[in-house]
Every structure is written in structure tokens, then in C-alpha cells.
Amino acid sequence: MxxxxxxxxxxxxxxxxxxxxxxxxxxxxxxxxxxxxxxxxxxxxxxxxxxxxxxxxxxxxxxxxxxxxxxxxxxxxxxxxxxxxxxxxxxxxxxxxxxxxxxxxEGIVHPGIASQAQEILKFGRVYEIDDFANKKREKLGLPSLKSDSKEVETIFKSTGIDKYIAKLEEEK
Ligand code: SF4
Ligand code: SF4
Missing domain, CATH: 1.10.1060.10 (Alpha-helical ferredoxin)
Structure with missing residues (x-):
């Protein structure tokens, strides 16, 4: 065969x-x-x-x-x-x-997607807002932002996404 x-x-x-x-x-x-x-x-x-x-x-x-x-x-x-x-x-x-x-x-999540979710859980977005980003925003007259993941944490917990992130940590 x-x-x-x-x-x-x-x-x-x-x-x-x-x-x-x-x-x-x-x-x-x-x-x-x-x-x-x-x-x-x-x-x-x-x-x-x-x-x-x-x-x-x-x-x-x-x-x-x-x-x-x-x-x-x-x-x-x-x-x-x-x-x-x-x-x-x-x-x-x-x-x-x-x-x-x-x-x-079925519990199958591509590692690339799980990594992105991990970043979002950490920073509230897919990348960290640092001083450099906020200085750029200030120059453009935009309000400064901070990395805040409280709302994301709530969403991840209620949808079960946090479990996949934990699984990814275990597999590291
Ligand atoms: S375009 Fe793709 S999905 Fe649509 S009929 Fe053709 S093969 Fe199927
Ligand atoms: S990448 Fe674009 S064209 Fe290709 S399957 Fe996805 S939606 Fe369709």
C-alpha cells in the first residue's frame, strides 16, 4: 500500500x-x-x-x-x-x-496561535506597549497606552482559552 x-x-x-x-x-x-x-x-x-x-x-x-x-x-x-x-x-x-x-x-491548537494568545494575556495586545511606543503616540497627539490584560484575562477564563495557554506552558 x-x-x-x-x-x-x-x-x-x-x-x-x-x-x-x-x-x-x-x-x-x-x-x-x-x-x-x-x-x-x-x-x-x-x-x-x-x-x-x-x-x-x-x-x-x-x-x-x-x-x-x-x-x-x-x-x-x-x-x-x-x-x-x-x-x-x-x-x-x-x-x-x-x-x-x-x-x-478537540483540544488541538496550533502552537503559533497559542503563543499569540500567550502574548495577549501578558500585555492585553499582541505586543508590549513600551516608552518608545508612547513617545511616538505623544508626538502624534495620541493618548498614552499601557499594557493592561485584566479584561483579556476575564475573556480568556470565560472562554477557556487560558487552559490552552497552560497546556502550552506544560509542553515547553
Ligand atoms: S472554488 Fe473551491 S470550494 Fe468552491 S467549488 Fe471550487 S473547489 Fe469547491
Ligand atoms: S488564505 Fe485567502 S484565499 Fe487562501 S484559503 Fe485563506 S481566505 Fe482563502
Missing amino acids: GEGTIIVKELDSGFKYRVTEEPGGEHLMRCYACGTCTASCPVRAIEESFNPRKIIRMTILGMKDEVLNSDFVWLCSTCYACQERCPQDVVITELMNALKNIAVK
Whole structure:
């Protein structure tokens, strides 16, 4: 059996239905594999392993573990180029978000995203506001800012994101 051969009994036939129930995944089954999305995708232009049509096919086939554990969905830059062009209105960008949401519910978070969340928890934004930034703001007549993460902490706790950050710390 060749590498990458699909084993039918290992497929999850219910996966596509779960995706169609997730906001953004509703039009998944409309895809007729024309490839317009892949041809439009700027991420695909620089990273050959990224292929929205393939991800959609894999999802419909029931390759749940491969889809949720791959870097594919996390590489999407949410540029909407594919979504604007899809002749079947698959709303691909939202579909990628639906797959990310399912991955997170299954406890799978890309380390890059978890690191960003870690920074946001620390500073209240993705980078620290330091004196240099505030001096620049002052010159522009803007009020100074401080790194404050109290509200973020509340949001992270209520959504459970704090657990993923803790998991990342453990894996370090
Ligand atoms: S453009 Fe739409 S119909 Fe064509 S492969 Fe992509 S998702 Fe499927
Ligand atoms: S939204 Fe994502 S999948 Fe679609 S073209 Fe942009 S990067 Fe590619």
C-alpha cells in the first residue's frame, strides 16, 4: 500500500455533517472541486502544501484527524480571495474558521496561535506597549497606552482559552 493511501475504514463519515453544523461550514457539500479557490489563494502561491480544495475534499471524505492535526487550516490568512470567487458560494474563509473552531474544541491548537494568545494575556495586545511606543503616540497627539490584560484575562477564563495557554506552558 502506497504512502498516503486512504483507508476507508479509518475515515470518519460523520465529520462532514459536524462541519456543516458549525457556523461557516454550512455550504461545505456544495463544493464540486473546480479548484478556483486554490488558484486564487496567496498562501498557496508561496506554500505548495496549502491547498483549500484539498482540505475541502479531505473534510468531505472524512479525514478528520488529518484535517484537524495539519497546519493547513491555521495557515489561512483569511484574505477572502477564494470566497469571493467560489462559484458554489462555499464561503471558504468561514469554513477554515469552522475547522479551526472544531480543532480547538478537540483540544488541538496550533502552537503559533497559542503563543499569540500567550502574548495577549501578558500585555492585553499582541505586543508590549513600551516608552518608545508612547513617545511616538505623544508626538502624534495620541493618548498614552499601557499594557493592561485584566479584561483579556476575564475573556480568556470565560472562554477557556487560558487552559490552552497552560497546556502550552506544560509542553515547553
Ligand atoms: S472554488 Fe468552491 S467549488 Fe471550487 S473547489 Fe473551491 S470550494 Fe469547491
Ligand atoms: S481566505 Fe485563506 S484559503 Fe482563502 S484565499 Fe485567502 S488564505 Fe487562501
